[in-house]
Amino acid sequence: MNRFVAVERALRTAAPHELLDAVRRALREQYAASAVELFMADYGLTVLQPVSVLPQTLEPVSVHNSPAGRAFGSQQPFVERLAGREVRVHLPVSVRGDRLGVLSVTLPSAESADNCVTALAEVAEVLAHEVAVAERDTDLYLQARRKDRLTLAAEMQWQLLPGRACARPEYELGAQLEPAYAIFGDNFDWSATADRLMLYVTNGMGEGIEASLLTNLAINALRNARRADIPLADQAALADQAVYAHYQGRCYLSVLMFDFDLATGHARVVDAGSPQTLRLRGGAVERITFDAQLPLGMFEETDYVTQEFKVEPGDRLIFVSDGVHAVASPFGEAYGEAALARAVMSTRLLPAAEVPRAILRELTGHRGQQLPADDALVVCLDWIGR
Numbered sequence: 001m002n003r004f005v006a007v008e009r010a011l012r013t014a015a016p017h018e019l020l021d022a023v024r025r026a027l028r029e030q031y032a033a034s035a036v037e038l039f040m041a042d043y044g045l046t047v048l049q050p051v052s053v054l055p056q057t058l059e060p061v062s063v064h065n066s067p068a069g070r071a072f073g074s075q076q077p078f079v080e081r082l083a084g085r086e087v088r089v090h091l092p093v094s095v096r097g098d099r100l101g102v103l104s105v106t107l108p109s110a111e112s113a114d115n116c117v118t119a120l121a122e123v124a125e126v127l128a129h130e131v132a133v134a135e136r137d138t139d140l141y142l143q144a145r146r147k148d149r150l151t152l153a154a155e156m157q158w159q160l161l162p163g164r165a166c167a168r169p170e171y172e173l174g175a176q177l178e179p180a181y182a183i184f185g186d187n188f189d190w191s192a193t194a195d196r197l198m199l200y201v202t203n204g205m206g207e208g209i210e211a212s213l214l215t216n217l218a219i220n221a222l223r224n225a226r227r228a229d230i231p232l233a234d235q236a237a238l239a240d241q242a243v244y245a246h247y248q249g250r251c252y253l254s255v256l257m258f259d260f261d262l263a264t265g266h267a268r269v270v271d272a273g274s275p276q277t278l279r280l281r282g283g284a285v286e287r288i289t290f291d292a293q294l295p296l297g298m299f300e301e302t303d304y305v306t307q308e309f310k311v312e313p314g315d316r317l318i319f320v321s322d323g324v325h326a327v328a329s330p331f332g333e334a335y336g337e338a339a340l341a342r343a344v345m346s347t348r349l350l351p352a353a354e355v356p357r358a359i360l361r362e363l364t365g366h367r368g369q370q371l372p373a374d375d376a377l378v379v380c381l382d383w384i385g386r
Contacts, residue, residue, distance in 0.1 A: 003030040004119045008126050016134035020051050023127055027105055031116055034086070035106040038127070039068055040144040041099060043158065044180035045357045048072060048102055051144040060147060068102040073354065075099070077117050085109045089117055091124035095132050097167025099353055100141075103127060146181075153184040153212035160219055162190055165353035170262045170386055171197060175379040176356035178323075185211035185253075186321045186375035189219055191226065195262055198226060201275040201319045201379055203254040210251070218243050218253045218296055232259045236270045236296065236304040243297025252297040256290075256319060260311070263386055268306040272296055275377075278337075278344055280316040285341040288317075313385035318344050318355070323376035324363060355380040 007026040014022035020038050027033040037058065039048035048068050050058035063069045067080040071090035080088040087110050091103045103124040107113045131141050150158065157177070166173045173190060177183045185204035190197065200222060204215040221239035230238065236257060243253060254273020261267065271290035279288050290309075294302050311317065320340065340359075347358045356378035363376060 003116075004122060006030050007123050011123075011126055011130050014130075016137040017140050019127065019130050019134060023103070023123065027120075027123070031105070031120070032108055032112065033105050034108070035088075035104075037104045038093070038101060039104065040101040040141060041072065042145050042147045042180075043150070043154075044147070044178075045164075045176060047147055049144050049147060051101075051141060068104055072099060072102050075351075077121050079110065079113055079117070081110070082106070087113050089113050089120055091121050093124050093128045093131070095125070095128040097172060097353065098132075098163040098165045100128050100131060148181045151182045151184075151208075153209045154180070154182050156209075156212040156216060157183045157187060160187060160189075160216060162188075166190065166192075167353075168192065168262075170384055171260075172352040172382040172384070173199075173380070174351070174353035174356050175377070176360060178360050178376045183375050184208050185215055186323060186377035187215045187219060188319075188377065188379050189222070191223075192262075197258075197260040197262060198232075199258045199260070199319075199379070199381065201256045201321070201377065203274050203321045203323075203375070203377070205251055205253065214243070214247070214251050214253055217246060218255070222255075222257075231306075232257055232268050232270055233304045233306045236272060236293075237302065240272075240294075240296040240298075240302050240304070241300075244300050247297055249298055249300075252295040254295045254322075258309070259306075265311040265313070265383060265385055267309040267311065269309045270304050270306055272304065274322045276320050276322075278318040278320070278340060280318070280344055280348060281312065281314070285344045287337055311383040311385075313383060315383045316344075316348070316352075316355075317381040317383070318359070319377075319379040319381070320359075321375060321377040323374035324359070324378060352380040352382040 010022045010026040024036040027036050038051040042049050047060040049060050061068050068090045071078040071092050075092045078090045088104055088106045093101045093103050135141055175188045187202045189200045204211045218239050221242035222235055225235040225238040256275040257270040259268040269290050272293045273295040277288040279286055290307050293304055343359045343362045347355045359378050
């Protein structure tokens, strides 16, 4: 039997909580691996956390300055030379552009690594798909992502998200939230078909569990309408009714909604609140404004209308919540459009999946303190087109 097929079969037949044990056994038998470790990216995208069963634990490794971090950042295998002849191959564990972590495999020699690195990269891809499926049935991999405990509000928000990145031939998406372990109101959602991409960026009012409950209600109302194949403006209207029916105008939620045609780049847009859009095109950054409409749930039976918008191949769109564009420095100076435009330019060479975290790092420098007082959300969309 082909070695790769044997490892793939072992993964597909393993119990959800035994994926690491299964890939260890298979790689030892088929590729003479002496050690195999799986690291998951933490919610803050700062460290890679080892997947292990207590009390057997390993130390987390940095996303930014470690061999495993190089594989995670570049999304390419990285070979680390060890004492003697052994080498450790670090392989990105990603599924459809969503970067989950890194698989580290110790092999007898550089020659053996050269002969099998392509196959091992495919093993890591299969493992990523299996982890994504296994998370429905076990908490092991979700627990491994945490270097700190999540607040209840953050737990609800992370479970609501579609992922942190997504890639297709027509586009690449990346998104990140801060504070990762204590978010409450900001959110993003996306869904794609063969011909369309729908993208929502939301900013719920309030704090803590109340803000999270508001966002959960609104996002699920939007999804319910979207899955009924209802047009974008009517999705907003139905979600508006759902939020108003529950809160009677006491709480409401800002949302920026896009419905992209993948073949043409034409989009319908509903702008109902505070998230802002910037576009990087041809080396210049500009803010894109739409006709502002009322947030969801502010008044009873609000009608929404769509606007037309078009993206061109090579465009980069950056969407930010008010926790980014309105955040103040210790001297009271708002971050503002100029600073945000500089951050977009300084990250122009990064892939979409890395841009949100890089912009949020620059925001931390402006804020002058590690933890923000409000949620901060950045979503990056690179439009490739057909």
